[in-house]
Amino acid sequence: MGIRAVYPGSFDPVTMGHIDLIRRSAALFDEVVVAILRNTGKTPLFTVEERMTMLVDAIKDIKNVSIVSFAGLLVDFAEQIGASIIVRGIRAISDYEYELQMALMNRRLSSKVETVFMLPAESYSFLSSRLVKEIAQHGGLISGLVPADVEKRLCSKFGTK
């Protein structure tokens, strides 16, 4: 049996940084399950269904990746689907503190799941869904930061360009 990894997040919306990390994870693990959190405290811009559609489109050429949504505790979900690895991306040292806290808490909650931190390409180290939404909202240029379809959807959400 191969190693199944889960890559959880809000993906509101998916960026090139996420896609880069999915590709790197797919090369490393036998199977990668990208898991969109359903019950987030944040108010998302896109519905789970929209985020799923954008992700499915973005990774359609990668064979060993699937997209699902989940609610509740991540470690419970990981155990349910038989994933032994949680993949999280670290862009800069500022991400580390929050990620360390989550990883150690997840370790306390389950000894069956290990967190693996991965680095996206340095050209995406400044990229976040939050910044992309902010730029799109004010009509700034986001091409190259998100897939073309996501760019279109962002512009139509905000009524820009």
Ligand code: PNS
């Ligand atoms: O993309 P994000 O918003 O940084 O992803 C955060 C996510 C989804 C990984 C995190 O909020 C999460 O795992 N939520 C599920 C609930 C949970 O397990 N909470 C305890 C974490 S220690």
